[in-house]
Amino acid sequence: MRLQSLVNKKRYIAIFLFSLFVILLTLFRGDNVYLSDNGDFERVMRLSSLYKSGSGEILINLNGQSLFSSLLKILFGFKGFLTYPSSQVILVRLGVAVNVLSNVIFHKAPETFNIYILGFLFGVLYALALSFTLGQIGFKSKLLSVLFCFFSVVLFCDIAYISYFNSLYxxxxxxxxxxxxxxxxxxxxxxxxxxxxxxxxxxxxxxxxxxxxxxxxxxxxxxxxxxxxxxxxxxxxxxxxxxxxxxxxxxxxxxxxxxxxPGWIKKETNYNSVFFGILRNCSDAEAKEYLKSMELDDSLFVLKDTHSYVSDAGEIRQLYDLSEVDNISYTKLLSFYIFHPLKTLKTVKRILKFCGMLQNQFFLNCDYMRDYFRMNIWSRIREKSGFDLAFINALVIIAFFVVITRLLCSYYNKKRHAVLVSGLLLITVLYAFFSPYVANGEADLSKHMFLYMGYIDVMLLWLLYTAFSKKGLLKKVSVLALLLVLIFYIKGNIYSSPETVSFGRYKGRDLNWTVIDETEDYKTLILSTSVCTQAYSENADNCYEDSWIRNWLNGDFLSEFTEDERMCLSEIRHKVLYSKSQKENAAEGNRDFYCCLYPELAYEGTAEAYGSYVTDTVVLPSVSHIKTMAALNYKIADSGKYWLETCYFNNKEKVRYVNTDGFIYFENADKELGIRPVIHLKK
The missing domain is CATH 1.20.58 (Methane Monooxygenase Hydroxylase; Chain G, domain 1)
Known part of the structure; x- marks a missing residue:
């Protein structure tokens, strides 16, 4: 018994040390991982004795008469706690207190806050959690036990999971x-x-x-x-x-x-639930119908596809009476989907688009996040494995519940207890899938689906465990499910073969183009790979109409074509979008163009966005072109990042681009990224 206990302790310690090593290596090797902040940071900071300086640096507010009294206030201060009553604040306060003690030990300025100390604290806790949980799962074969633990740590210590530790989310x-x-x-x-x-x-x-x-x-x-x-x-x-x-x-x-x-949370989430959820991507007539069905003023249809996380949310509240929206209950929101099955099916399809990419969108501004040494092996695999498809999600869930129900039947000895527990687990999974959208619409949905995606990963691990530890039906179900997921991973990396055209030369090199659209008069071509890397704008301005890159495309680049080749090109009239900060330049539109990482959905909202029409011979690809390529199952990603013409919202400096993973991110306009020109070739 003592020998077994010693073996178990060594097992726990080994898993803890390996997990901690992977976590710290991922978080702190090279440039430290950091998530960009939003309103979540501000709420937690206020309650954790933190504030932002004029330069944007996060500092500790030491307002006690002594260091000890300041620590007591940091740890146990209750003032304002009910404005955001979250247990997260308790653990963040602990991290702030450790920061204060660290400053004393290392003779740093007392108000210095190093968020990586918080990340280290969370890393230790997570390593303990993993060692505690994985230490209880084993195989008869020691080799299988080691391999399973190794795979589990690689999965759950992926950067997509642990990047949250260096944040206030x-x-x-x-x-x-x-x-x-x-x-x-x-x-x-x-x-x-x-x-x-x-x-x-x-x-x-x-x-x-x-x-x-x-x-x-x-x-x-x-x-x-x-x-x-x-x-x-x-x-x-x-x-x-x-x-x-x-x-x-x-x-x-x-x-x-x-x-x-607090009431402000309900107001924000209700607004998002209605206008960025129920009314998301629907026609004006549908929006009016849906509002009437919820006994809301149908004149509010003009707010469809807007959410409360943008800077003009306050202006909207001054213009419209939203009291009925503020007071709508979760039950009423849920009942809407129950009584509108077609809308629900469309919503499920949209939710699934947010279930493949585990990586958090708030570190999209960090280039080094995509490096392999950052332990993002699992998140890379996951993006291509069909987890944004209904079939794969249903397959994993059904296979898991077949396996777990059979196991629980043998454990409880009575079928009704096993069915009860399995049913409760299924409700939890379905709740994690539907509730984020019902309660908050698509606002920050990729972040809010984090829990559901974690459930799916746990189910996959359990199926893997069952496949190697059980016999008979359970083994067959698990192996079949895992094989189908593998097949969809392979399928997810196979793209349709587009029509290609060789046309023109640049710097002595033939240019190969991909046909992405066709009309009676012309074919729309995008260069198959980046022709070069350039800054979007030398003065970091994201206005395409006045950008350096637009002048270069229609000047230096176009001049490389012969006169006969230029005669084969048709001019392109296209809508250039503006951020809210430059809306005075727009000829049409009534709102900013929000960010969406997913190519299939990125185009939505362009019709209502601030913009003007211009005419060019050569353009950068827009979100419309990317959506078309996604619909045709063409490979969107290139070997490097490349610019889109579309600006980011609510600022003057950032522009959207396509990353090497095929998702749409944003970057400062003065950065040098790839250029994939788009032309209309006459027939």
């Missing part, structure tokens, strides 16, 4: 707590009930449920599963009393946390 803490909860549930199944374990489980459950209001229903379900297992498998009266009391207290605290959610 709640997803990082959410992931740590989720892995701990999973570990305690496995421990209950494997080793039985212990009072201390139950108490720790429910404390973590409360923290998990209060990181974000969205987590509360899932936390309650995890609590029910834990309680059901104790009542069925360990029916000692004392065990039941402890579990029931801990569960009841947890539910009360979770409900209280929901009750004190």
């Amino acid at each position: 709640g997803e990082g803490i959410q992931q740590i707590l989720f892995v701990f909860l999973l570990g305690f549930i496995l421990m209950l199944f494997n080793k039985g009930f212990k009072k201390s374990h139950a108490c720790i489980f429910f404390v973590i459950l409360i923290l998990y449920g209060t990181v974000k209001p969205f987590n509360m229903p899932a936390a309650v379900i995890y609590g029910i599963i834990y309680a059901v297992t104790v009542f069925v498998k360990y029916p000692v009266r004392k065990n039941r009393i402890i579990t029931a009391a801990a569960f009841a207290l947890s539910v009360v605290l979770l409900l209280l946390s929901v009750a004190v959610i």
Whole structure:
């Protein structure tokens, strides 16, 4: 027994050290990983004694009479806590306190805040969570156990998971707590009930449920599963009393946390739910119909496809009466989708587009994030494996629940208990899929689908475990599901073969073009690879109409063609978009053009966006061209990044570009990226 205990301890320590090594290497090797901030940062900063200096640097607010009193205020100050009642604040405050002590030890300015200290703290906690959970999963073969742990760490220490640690977003803490909860549930199944374990489980459950209001229903379900297992498998009266009391207290605290959610959160999310969710990408007539069905003023249809996270949200509230929207209930929002099945099917298709890319869009401004040494192997595989398709998601979910229900039947000995627990788990997964869109529309949806994508990854790991540890039906189901996912990964890297045209020369090199569209008069061609790298604008201005790159395309580049070749080109009349900061130049449009990373959806909103029409012979590709290429299953990515003509929203400096992964990001206009010209070739 002692020998087995020693082996287990060594196993936990080995997994912890390996996980921590991978985490620290990924976060801190070379240029440190950092996520760009948004409103989430500001809310957490206010409650964690942090503030931004005039230069944008985050500093610690030491407003106590002494260092000790400042630490007490940082850790236990309650002022303003109810404006954002999240357990995330507790852990961030701990990180701030560690920063203060670090400044004393290393003789730094007392107000210095190093977010990487917070990242290190979260990294240690995550390594503990992974070692605790993975240490309870093993095979008879030591080699298989080692390989499974290695694969699990590579997956869950991918940069897409741990980049949140160097930030003030709640997803990082959410992931740590989720892995701990999973570990305690496995421990209950494997080793039985212990009072201390139950108490720790429910404390973590409360923290998990209060990181974000969205987590509360899932936390309650995890609590029910834990309680059901104790009542069925360990029916000692004392065990039941402890579990029931801990569960009841947890539910009360979770409900209280929901009750004190500030009104501004509900206003923002309701606005997004209606105008950037229900009314997303629908016609004016449909928008009016949907508003009437929810007993809302149908004149508000003009706000469709807008969300509350933009700078003009305050202006909108001054122009329109949104009181009915502010007070709409989650139940009413959910019932809309229940009674509009066709809209729901379209919504599911849109949600799925956000389920393939695990990487967070807020570090898209960091070039080095795409390096292999950043441990992004899994997120790269995931992007190409069909996880944005209904079939793959349904396959993984069905296979997992076939496997888990069979296992639970043998564990509980009674089918009804197994079906109950499986059903609760299924509700949790479906809730994680639908609720972000129902509750907040498409606003920040790629970030809000993080939990659901984590569930899918856990299911895949469990299918992998079952494939190598079980026999019979369970093994067959798991192997089949994994093989189909692999097939879709291979298929996801196979593109349609487009028509190509050789036309013109540049610097003595033949130019090969890809046909992406065709009319009666001309073919639309995009250069098959970048002709060179140049800055979009030398003065970092994102206005295409006045840009250096536009002049170069229709000047130096076009001059490389012969006169006969130039006669074969048709002029292109196209809409140039403007950011809100330059809307005074626009001839039409009434809103900014929001950001979307996904090529298939990136075009939406151009009709209403600020813009003017100009005529050129050569242009940069626009989001419209990229959407066309995606629809034809043509390869969008190039060996390097390349510019689009489309500016980013709400600023004067950034322009959208296509990254090497085929997604659309943004960069400062004075950076040098690739150029893939677009022309109209007469027939």
